Amino acid sequence: MDYATYIDLYCERTAPGFWNEPINAISNIAFPLAALWAWVEARKNPPVPLAIHVLIVLAALIGVGSFLFHTFANSWTELADVIPIWSFVALYVLVSIHLIGGVAPGRILRIAAIVGAVLVVWFLASGSPEADASHAHGHSHSPFNGSLQYAPALIALVVFSIITWRRHHPMAPWAIAATLVFGASLTFRTIDISYCSALPLGTHFMWHLLNGLMVGLLLQALVRNRL
Known part of the structure; x- marks a missing residue:
């Protein structure tokens, strides 16, 4: 860790050091557990499509990347944190479009290009959490603490829930539950820095636990209804 430029975004971190955010x-661990849950369920009804295998691996990598960021707290581990998340979101959107809408692979590739472009533009426009951080010994100066970057994911989940509910699709209960859980987790992520004096531990760990549950619910929605 570069002690002069470590990234300090959350209440729990008060100094540089590998274990300065132990709870965060x-x-x-919530993400590998979600991946394990999906893998166990998927093996009950083989064969498992390659896309679902990739999603399960990405779910586990979300936990790995986030663990690295909350221990090393530097620029490259921030990328390890966000890349698996957005890769999971993008692939899940495309797989869902295919399953729910029956969209042909050719059209999915065109949609993939659009989804990728939108995510890149939004991420660059909203700014990374690191851009809002005081690298020396301060916290984020943004009132949203970098949470705006996840607005497209929340919008996508809301749309996904509405579409599956209106079509009476069996994925609907899972999608709605995942959307509600993500809304709660995003709230905990956003308010973390505002309550440091009252809650020195912060609330960011709830973002991890609830997001692990959300990812688990989304994977179950696909695994249990892929046929």
Whole structure:
């Protein structure tokens, strides 16, 4: 860790050091557990499509990347944190479009290009959490603490829930539950920095635990209804 430029975004971190965010780091176990849940369920009805295998691996990598960020707290681990998340979101959107809408692979590739472009533009426009951070010994100066970058994911989940509900699709209960959980987790992520004096531990660990549950619910929605 570069002690002069470590990234300090959350209440729990008060100084540089690998284990200065132990709860934020350890709470990432929720993502490998979500991946394991999906893998166990998927093996009950083989064969498992390659896309679902990739999503399960990405779910586990979300936890790995986030663990690295909350221990090393530097620029390259920030990328390890966000890349698996957005890769999971983008692939899940495309797989869902295919399953729910029956969209042909050719059209999915065109949609993939659009989805990718939108995500890149939004991420660059909203700014990374690091851009809002005081690299020396301060916290984020943004009232949203970098949470605006996840607005497209929340919008996508809301749309996904509405479409599956209106079509009476069996994925609907899972989608709605995942959307509600993500809304709660995003709230905990956003308010973390505002309550440091009252809650020195912060609330960011709830973002990990609830997001692990959300990812698990989304994977179950696909795994249990892929046929």
